[in-house]
Amino acid sequence: MTALLEIEDLALSYGAVPAVDGVSLAIEPGELRVILGANGAGKTTIIKAILGLKRPRRGTIRYDGEHDLAALKPHQIHALGIAWVPEGRQLWHTMTVFDNLRMGAFQSKDHAAVARRIEEMFVRFPRLRERRDQLAGSLSGGEQQMVAIARALVSGPRLLLMDEPSLGLAPIVVRDVFALAREINDMGIAILMVEQNARQALKVADAAYLLETGHIVDQGPADEIARRDSVKAVFLGGAA
Amino acid sequence: MDLLLQQICNGLVIGSTYAVVALGFALAFSVLRVVHFAHPDIFMVGMFSGLVAANYWPGLGLIIAIAAGAAGAGALGYFAERTIIGPLRGRDILTTLIGTLGLSIVLQNGMALLVGPDPVAYPTLVPARFIDIGPVMLTLRQIVNLGLSALLLVLVSVFVRFTRTGRAARAIAERPDVAAAFGVDVARICQITIVFASTLAGVAAVSVGSLYGSASAFVGLLYGLKAFTCMLVAGNRHIEGVVAVAIGLGIIEALVTGYVSSSMKDAAAFVVLIAVLYVRPNGMFGSYAT
Numbered sequence: 001m002t003a004l005l006e007i008e009d010l011a012l013s014y015g016a017v018p019a020v021d022g023v024s025l026a027i028e029p030g031e032l033r034v035i036l037g038a039n040g041a042g043k044t045t046i047i048k049a050i051l052g053l054k055r056p057r058r059g060t061i062r063y064d065g066e067h068d069l070a071a072l073k074p075h076q077i078h079a080l081g082i083a084w085v086p087e088g089r090q091l092w093h094t095m096t097v098f099d100n101l102r103m104g105a106f107q108s109k110d111h112a113a114v115a116r117r118i119e120e121m122f123v124r125f126p127r128l129r130e131r132r133d134q135l136a137g138s139l140s141g142g143e144q145q146m147v148a149i150a151r152a153l154v155s156g157p158r159l160l161l162m163d164e165p166s167l168g169l170a171p172i173v174v175r176d177v178f179a180l181a182r183e184i185n186d187m188g189i190a191i192l193m194v195e196q197n198a199r200q201a202l203k204v205a206d207a208a209y210l211l212e213t214g215h216i217v218d219q220g221p222a223d224e225i226a227r228r229d230s231v232k233a234v235f236l237g238g239a240a
Numbered sequence: 241m242d243l244l245l246q247q248i249c250n251g252l253v254i255g256s257t258y259a260v261v262a263l264g265f266a267l268a269f270s271v272l273r274v275v276h277f278a279h280p281d282i283f284m285v286g287m288f289s290g291l292v293a294a295n296y297w298p299g300l301g302l303i304i305a306i307a308a309g310a311a312g313a314g315a316l317g318y319f320a321e322r323t324i325i326g327p328l329r330g331r332d333i334l335t336t337l338i339g340t341l342g343l344s345i346v347l348q349n350g351m352a353l354l355v356g357p358d359p360v361a362y363p364t365l366v367p368a369r370f371i372d373i374g375p376v377m378l379t380l381r382q383i384v385n386l387g388l389s390a391l392l393l394v395l396v397s398v399f400v401r402f403t404r405t406g407r408a409a410r411a412i413a414e415r416p417d418v419a420a421a422f423g424v425d426v427a428r429i430c431q432i433t434i435v436f437a438s439t440l441a442g443v444a445a446v447s448v449g450s451l452y453g454s455a456s457a458f459v460g461l462l463y464g465l466k467a468f469t470c471m472l473v474a475g476n477r478h479i480e481g482v483v484a485v486a487i488g489l490g491i492i493e494a495l496v497t498g499y500v501s502s503s504m505k506d507a508a509a510f511v512v513l514i515a516v517l518y519v520r521p522n523g524m525f526g527s528y529a530t
Contacts, residue, residue, distance in 0.1 A: 107423035
């Protein structure tokens with residue numbers, strides 16, 4: 001099977017400071033993979049490179065075998081079926097919940113399909129239907145995360161990038177978010193997740209990468225990674 | 241009492257024009273993160289485009305002048321976006337500020353080279369007629385200016401609130417990266433925003449030329465400074481806020497002119513605006529984070 005997304009020898013830096021250096025990873029259609037790492041390991045930078053929001057200094061990002069994402073603009077990348085649940089939700093706080101959802105499929109010419117998917121989201125998240133015409137900024141953290149996930153799904157993506165979906169949420173909501181990720185993945189949407197909550201993420205992921213200061217230090221099936229010492233080392237410091 | 245009402249109406253007329261120019265600044269600043277110092281000079285070029293067209297086809301008057309003002313300013317806005325603002329957008333805010341300031345200087349002095357540095361007479365587009373409305377008396381030109389400005393302000397409101405492009409512009413204003421990642425062609429929306437604001441400024445400029453009966457290569461300085469200050473005082477987040485402050489400024493000016501002296505009006509207006517900024521540095525109605 002050809003990989004849906006294949007990153008090779010990716011390097012990015014902020015000014016002179018390297019953020020990611022020589023990262024290679026891949027995800028196949030329908031898989032759920034997670035990149036684990038502490039703050040500042042370079043997880044969000046990888047996500048931004050895939051989205052075209054940050055240009056790589058080196059390396060390739062192949063999508064669907066034929067598209068070189070590093071040469072495309074963000075809106076072109078979105079059109080290929082890549083959607084994003086950003087770190088900290090990043091909703092449009094001055095827009096209503098409904099407008100946030102509509103903006104999720106801004107490019108789509110198939111208005112009927114968009115309306116159908118928004119309706120599906122309202123069925124899946126009845127709370128959002130109640131909040132439909134409220135400003136997104138007035139919602140609770142958990143509700144905002146629902147909007148962020150729904151916004152990413154209304155375009156009908158093939159690959160979902162989830163950047164720290166558990167960040168800043170109450171523990172009970174965190175469990176819901178990971179269960180939801182599993183559910184979305186079961187619908188056939190591939191997910192590349194970036195997380196610090198290793199225990200929860202490894203429960204739902206198929207495979208995991210451990211990222212430390214811009215390098216991948218270990219990788220493997222999620223259940224194996226969960227048993228290795230390397231995962232502790234990544235979060236507690238010290239050699240893996 | 242009659243003087244008070246009269247001056248409030250006079251202030252409303254000119255304040256509505258400040259509002260149109262100020263919204264151009266606000267759109268450029270909130271959507272593109274650009275301090276668009278050439279915007280008032282695009283307004284000025286619109287004024288002269290209308291003048292040339294009205295002199296060329298004297299019979300058609302106001303309509304052809306407005307069309308030419310809109311076209312001239314819109315085309316210049318497009319050119320400015322393609323050559324200066326677009327390529328520099330996304331860099332340090334000072335970079336675009338210097339770029340647009342440079343364009344502003346070129347436009348002002350280029351026009352002064354063409355038409356001379358002194359004000360030139362504007363063709364008569366609206367008959368000089370006085371109209372009594374209860375206790376106040378307005379000229380037909382004032383009423384036309386107020387009507388046109390109101391129409392332009394409604395257009396901005398409709399654009400921002402109800403069109404797909406306007407929704408995208410708001411999305412960029414609040415979170416440019418997220419908008420791009422969700423399929424908004426940011427460069428294109430920025431282009432449309434600048435052309436839209438420029439076109440409206442062109443229409444307002446023709447109306448102002450007709451109102452005062454003169455046009456000058458340096459008219460942008462006056463309107464630019466006031467409109468820019470209005471945007472800062474109101475904040476760039478709510479267009480109604482910008483409009484309210486601009487009209488308030490026009491009314492303060494008119495009241496000072498009526499009760500004190502016209503030479504004091506600019507000083508008085510700016511004292512009030514600076515006082516507001518002192519208390520609310522982010523503007524009265526809030527601004528987008530930059």
